[in-house]
Amino acid sequence: MKALVVDRYRKKGALRFGDMPEPELRDNDVLVEIHAAGVNPLDSKIRDGEFKLILPYRLPLILGNEVAGVVVRVGSRVRRFKPGQEIYARPDKARIGTFAEFIAMNEADVAMKPKTLSMEEAASIPLVGLTAWQGLVERANLEKGQRVLIHAGSGGVGTFAIQLAKHLGATVATTTSTANVDLVKSLGADIVIDYKKEDFEKVLSGYDVVLNSLGKDTLEKSLSVLKAGGKLISISGPPDAEFARDIGASWFLQQVMRLLSFGIRKKAKRDGVSYSFLFMRANGEQLSKITSLVESGVIRPVVDRVFPFEATQEALRYIETGRSKGRVVVRVK
Ligand SMILES: NC(=O)c1ccc[n+]([C@@H]2O[C@H](COP(=O)([O-])OP(=O)(O)OC[C@H]3O[C@@H](n4cnc5c(N)ncnc54)[C@H](OP(=O)(O)O)[C@@H]3O)[C@@H](O)[C@H]2O)c1
Numbered sequence: 333m334k335a336l337v338v339d340r341y342r343k344k345g346a347l348r349f350g351d352m353p354e355p356e357l358r359d360n361d362v363l364v365e366i367h368a369a370g371v372n373p374l375d376s377k378i379r380d381g382e383f384k385l386i387l388p389y390r391l392p393l394i395l396g397n398e399v400a401g402v403v404v405r406v407g408s409r410v411r412r413f414k415p416g417q418e419i420y421a422r423p424d425k426a427r428i429g430t431f432a433e434f435i436a437m438n439e440a441d442v443a444m445k446p447k448t449l450s451m452e453e454a455a456s457i458p459l460v461g462l463t464a465w466q467g468l469v470e471r472a473n474l475e476k477g478q479r480v481l482i483h484a485g486s487g488g489v490g491t492f493a494i495q496l497a498k499h500l501g502a503t504v505a506t507t508t509s510t511a512n513v514d515l516v517k518s519l520g521a522d523i524v525i526d527y528k529k530e531d532f533e534k535v536l537s538g539y540d541v542v543l544n545s546l547g548k549d550t551l552e553k554s555l556s557v558l559k560a561g562g563k564l565i566s567i568s569g570p571p572d573a574e575f576a577r578d579i580g581a582s583w584f585l586q587q588v589m590r591l592l593s594f595g596i597r598k599k600a601k602r603d604g605v606s607y608s609f610l611f612m613r614a615n616g617e618q619l620s621k622i623t624s625l626v627e628s629g630v631i632r633p634v635v636d637r638v639f640p641f642e643a644t645q646e647a648l649r650y651i652e653t654g655r656s657k658g659r660v661v662v663r664v665k
Contacts (some may be wrong), residue, residue: 335394335432336644341381347645352394355429355436362413362439363405364421368455369430370398371639371647371660372488378428379648385585386571386611387425396430398422399437400445400454401665410439418445422458424614431644433664443619446626453633456659457492461622461631463612464493467543467565468500471610476501478540481532481557485521486512489545489567491634491658494519499630505539507532507550512657519634533557544568551596560604570596572609579611634658 335352338345357363375395377383400420403413413419421442429435445454468474480497484490485506497504498520505523506516513524525532533553542554544566554564572593576586593609600607625631636657639647641664651660 333433334641335429336396338379338389338393338395339391341379341384341391343380345379347379347395348392349642349644352392352432354434357405357407357436358438359407359409360438360440361407361436362403362410362419362442363434363436364399364401364419364442365404365434365665366399366401366430366432367451367663367665368400368638369396369644369662369664370455370457370459370488371644371651371662372397372459373651374459375431376648376652386579386581389428394429394432396432397425397428398455398457398459399430399435400451401435404434406439412439413442418451418454419443420445420454420458421616421619422462422612422614431641431662431664439616441614441616443616443623446623448627448629449633451665452638452661452663453635455661456488456633456635457622457626458619459612460488460492460659461496462615462618463489463567463610464496464543465618465622466612466615467567467610468493468497468541471565471608472541472543472563474500474502474541477503479503479505479538480541480543481505481507481536481539481554482521482543483507483550483554484545485516485519485524486657487545488656488659489543490516491519492631493543494521495631496625499625502540505532505536515634515657541565552599555599555603555605558603558605562605564596564600564605564607565610566596566607567610567612569609571611572597572607575609575611636660638663 337348506521570592571589573590576589
């Protein structure tokens with residue numbers, strides 16, 4: 333089958349668009365014919381070798397972390413799916429490879445695709461949707477009446493997280509540039525900080541939760557936005573020891589991650605707030621709940637551009653500009 337392959341890790345390195353064997357189907361797996369795949373900053377980071385220690389893949393590796401498609405075959409122990417069904421998923425981090433014609437995934441990681449969406453729209457949801465869900469629902473326990481700051485509201489995670497936070501009943505502040513102010517307002521943001529004109533840390537205070545997806549500077553400034561007992565949750569690092577333990581990292585790696593987050597944890601403690609790093613994980617059950625929210629019109633996908641499969645590397649270069657609005661997707665079939 334045709335696939336986009338990493339032969340060796342290299343910063344901005346070229347990928348090979350070549351032939352790879354079809355994936356092997358395990359007892360609990362569904363084999364999916366891929367129609368569309370979401371493109372994420374994670375794909376670029378994996379290609380560059382930034383995740384070598386955390387995600388020790390065997391090369392050659394088929395890249396791609398999000399999929400929408402049709403089930404073509406199921407393993408002997410699969411109960412929830414059958415051939416012909418339209419599904420979507422973020423495959424387990426150990427079994428990625430959605431820039432290809434087929435992928436095999438454990439049924440536990442898969443959910444029915446929202447009926448109201450095209451394949452391209454559906455492929456834009458699983459990774460960012462689960463990230464927002466695990467950050468705001470699972471980690472933050474965000475509740476009605478609370479206040480949350482979602483950084484980079486016009487990005488892939490931001491466009492979903494704003495809508496989910498509004499659905500949960502929170503007051504939502506977000507940061508974006510002038511060009512995207514109308515977009516984030518249309519998604520429901522209550523307070524929009526145009527970072528070209530204002531400093532968010534001078535405007536906002538007394539917040540319950542901050543979801544950070546930007547760099548160190550933004551992360552540290554976010555501390556002052558929180559009230560005592562507030563939660564700073566970062567998806568862009570630095571990783572902490574809990575995360576290292578969750579992924580079964582060695583004792584040595586646990587210490588490295590503890591050190592990497594030492595500074596921000598210390599500052600958070602000083603301010604009476606908590607810091608934690610979130611690395612989202614595959615979860616078909618949570619994704620099914622997201623399907624319901626999409627089908628009932630609570631959350632809509634924001635797709636910036638759709639590229640043909642052959643142009644996946646161009647799609648990666650586009651997201652690497654850091655200026656995409658919502659999601660970028662490749663059409664595989
Ligand atoms: N840990 C996890 O589980 C996890 C999961 C998903 C993503 N991530 C990470 O989270 C980060 C964001 O992912 P993403 O998919 O949302 O990225 P993205 O879609 O590529 O983000 C692009 C958006 O970021 C905005 N942006 C850039 N600089 C900004 C700034 N200083 N202030 C406010 N907005 C800014 C841009 O808006 P403007 O053009 O208006 O600046 C643009 O719309 C990435 O580093 C990704 O790897 C982590």
